[in-house]
Amino acid sequence: MKTLGIYIHIPFCIQKCLYCDFLSFPKGRQEQTLYFDALKKEIETSAEECRDYEVVSVFFGGGTPTSVDPQHIVEIMKILKKFYNLRENAEITIECNPGTADATALREYHEAGINRISIGLQSANDEELKRLGRIHNLRQFEECYKNAREAGFVNVNVDLMSALPGQSVEDWERNLKYVCGLNPKPEHISAYSLIIEEGTPFYQIYEGEAAQIEKNGVVITGDNKDEYPPLPDEDSEREMYHRTGEILGANGYHRYEISNYAMNSEGEAANVGTAGPLDDDGGKYECLHNKRYWQGGDYIGFGLGAASLFNGERFHNTSDFRKYLEASGTPEKQDAERLDTAAQMEEFMFLGLRMISGVSAGEFKNKFGQSIEDVYGEIFAELISEDLMVREGDTIRLTDKGLDVSNYCMAKFLI
Incomplete structure (x- = not known):
């Protein structure tokens, strides 16, 4: 099952x-x-x-x-x-x-x-x-x-x-x-x-924008920056x-x-x-x-704005509270996208490489019917030469040095 x-x-x-x-x-x-x-x-x-x-x-x-x-x-x-x-x-x-x-x-x-x-x-x-x-x-x-x-x-x-x-x-x-x-x-x-995310009070404070956010009764703007300790x-x-x-x-x-x-x-x-x-x-x-x-x-995600990856399709529920209530248990799928093979390969690599144990070449072959080396061999060679990646039998993973710059490494796998 x-x-x-x-x-x-x-x-x-x-x-x-x-x-x-x-x-x-x-x-x-x-x-x-x-x-x-x-x-x-x-x-x-x-x-x-x-x-x-x-x-x-x-x-x-x-x-x-x-x-x-x-x-x-x-x-x-x-x-x-x-x-x-x-x-x-x-x-x-x-x-x-x-x-x-x-x-x-x-x-x-x-x-x-x-x-x-x-x-x-x-x-x-x-x-x-x-x-x-x-x-x-x-x-x-x-x-x-x-x-x-x-x-x-x-x-x-x-x-x-x-x-x-x-x-x-x-x-x-x-x-x-x-x-x-x-x-x-x-x-x-x-x-x-x-992480300082856009749209949050911390973004207003530490990015120094002029726009204002009222938070818990206090108006926060970029002008308040000196009132907060530096990062x-x-x-x-x-x-x-x-x-x-x-x-x-x-x-x-x-x-x-x-x-x-x-x-x-x-x-x-x-x-x-x-x-x-x-x-x-x-x-x-x-x-x-x-x-x-x-x-x-x-x-599968249930509830307001919840995301899903189900049967090869990625989608999420509405983030509008009133629309979610009015849907009577069947909220409309938002931004539904059926992942093609290239997108699935990308996710297999840049999500799987977050794991310290890395990804399996055999699992890649079983999932996509292609050798992982045929698709990503040049990238592997580059990252291995920079001591950012290691190949151990069936397993491909980032080194400690590679984990330090993981965003750089993972971006390489966007086809």
Whole structure:
């Protein structure tokens, strides 16, 4: 049976962070109820076209899924179990911001069948959290983490963000060491670098534009720039990147994707081996759902603006809240595109090379009926000569040097 990942978008949040460009916003309880009615209809309506698939992963993302009444999430879990072929040990994740889920809610999520939780700490420094516009502090994170463990979660991810305003390399090292010192340690750590996205308050601040954004009652313009600490320079950001791997590696984590680290299972060596097949966990705590994105597996998104790659077609739902509600469970596909062979090859390479284990030449041949060398041989030779890529038997992967300049390397594979 073919396999499938499901993404469920919960667009609600209590307050939008200064760096956030995700499709999310605060809404009242009445609007939330209307949204979940439409979302449940969409999930039920789509069950028939998914009946030949085994669902191996589910991911509740946002927004902040834990900011809504937990019963909404529980009801969706009931629908998934009733109408979809859920694998017995399917990975089911919910994103959680500290301060938005109490002990009772966390127990309800776990009892409903959610077995993985991703907690958005971002920083263990309260001052850094304030600069980001986060609504929680370190004490609230610690309470959330404790409650998640007591609720029964044995697969916990913690999100961290580096290169924050005013952050030094030493500040970042303290954040990493703090998370590694949690008892028990999180099974997974996502360590991302802050990206200043257009349209966010941080973009207005750090790009110095004259346009204004009102955020939480404060008008932010480029003229406010001097009121915010500067971003770390390029050398400091690069040092943070390297220290991440060193510190997490020393604490029992292996990097399996550019920004993601999983705890080594008992007896498991650091994962730098061959590229594994789709749906192979590769390591007990590697995020199976996100690996589907990087390995080109089918996934379907439900909810406002949710994206899908299903049966060779890429599309997404409308991002218009009112139109989504009016669709009565059948939102129109937006920007539908059937990927031709060239586009599929491109994605196979530039997404697959995000994985530390790289891509498989044999899998490429099975998928496309062509030798990977016939298509990309010249590019391989160039990158290998620059010590940015290595070929080991069936596996082609970026070296540590190549991972440092991954955007440059991946751009080479756009046919």
